[in-house]
Amino acid sequence: MKVAVRRLVLVAAPALVLGVAGCGIHEQTQRWYPADNGVNAEAGDVGLRNIQVVSDGEGTATLVGTLTNRGGSDDELVEVIIGDVTGELADGPLDLPVSGVTHLGPDADRVDAFDVDATPGRTVSVEFRFENAPRTTVRALVRPAEGHYAEALPAQPAEEQADEATDEPADEPTGEPTDQPAEEPTGEPTETETPSE
Numbered sequence: 001m002k003v004a005v006r007r008l009v010l011v012a013a014p015a016l017v018l019g020v021a022g023c024g025i026h027e028q029t030q031r032w033y034p035a036d037n038g039v040n041a042e043a044g045d046v047g048l049r050n051i052q053v054v055s056d057g058e059g060t061a062t063l064v065g066t067l068t069n070r071g072g073s074d075d076e077l078v079e080v081i082i083g084d085v086t087g088e089l090a091d092g093p094l095d096l097p098v099s100g101v102t103h104l105g106p107d108a109d110r111v112d113a114f115d116v117d118a119t120p121g122r123t124v125s126v127e128f129r130f131e132n133a134p135r136t137t138v139r140a141l142v143r144p145a146e147g148h149y150a151e152a153l154p155a156q157p158a159e160e161q162a163d164e165a166t167d168e169p170a171d172e173p174t175g176e177p178t179d180q181p182a183e184e185p186t187g188e189p190t191e192t193e194t195p196s197e
Contacts, residue, residue: 038065043128043136045071046096051126053082053142054106054149055118061142062152063087063111063126065104069096076131077102083124085116093131106152120144 038050051065061082069075077094080087090110096102104111118124120142127137145153 037141039138039140041136041138043130044133045069046075046128046130046133046136048128048136048138051138051140053118053124053126053140054145054152055116055120055142056145056153057118057120059115059117060153061113061116061118061124062106062154063104063113063140064106064143064149064152065140067094067096067102067104069098069100069102071098071133073132074098075133077128078131079129080111081125081127081129082111082113083116083118085113087111087113096130106149110154112154118142 038052039048040050041048047068047070049066049068051063053061054064055061063080063082067077075096077089077096080089088111090112094102094109102109116124121144122142123139124142125137126140127135129135143149145151
C-alpha cells in the first residue's frame, strides 16, 4: 500500500507544479505594470497612469502620463499644478470623453511649467483639477530631459515667444530716397518762324 501511495504522490507532484506555474503566469499577464516607474492614482472615475515629470533641473518641466475616464459622463482636465507652479495647458482644458484615453507628453497634449522647482531624481507634487472628478495630488518622479525625453521640453514659454514676435521691428524699405529732380525733356525748344509780310 505504501508503494501505491508513493506512486500517486510522484504522479500528482508534476501536475500540481504545472498547475501552480500556470496560475502564476496567468496572474502576471492580468496585472498592469507601470512603465518608467511613473505613479498611478485614481480621481473618482478618472484614472491617472504613469504620471511623471521631465525636467532640465533649471526651472523648465513637462508632464508625461495618461488619463482614462471610466465614468458615465465626459469630464475635463482644467488645471495642473506642478510643485508651486500652475502648468500651461497648451490647448486649454483637455477633454476626457467617456471610455476615452488622453495622453500627456511632448508628442501629445502638452502641460508645461516654467520656474518650477523640479530636480531630476527626486519627486514633485502634481495636483490635477477636473471639471467633475475630485482634485487629486500625486508625488511624481522627476526624470532628466535626456535619452527618450531629450527633446521633451519646450524651447521657451509661449508668452515669451509671443513677446518676441511683437518686438520685432517692421521691415525697413531697402531703397534710398533720391533727391534728383524729375527727368528734364531731352529735346531743345524749336524757334517758330514768323510769317513774312
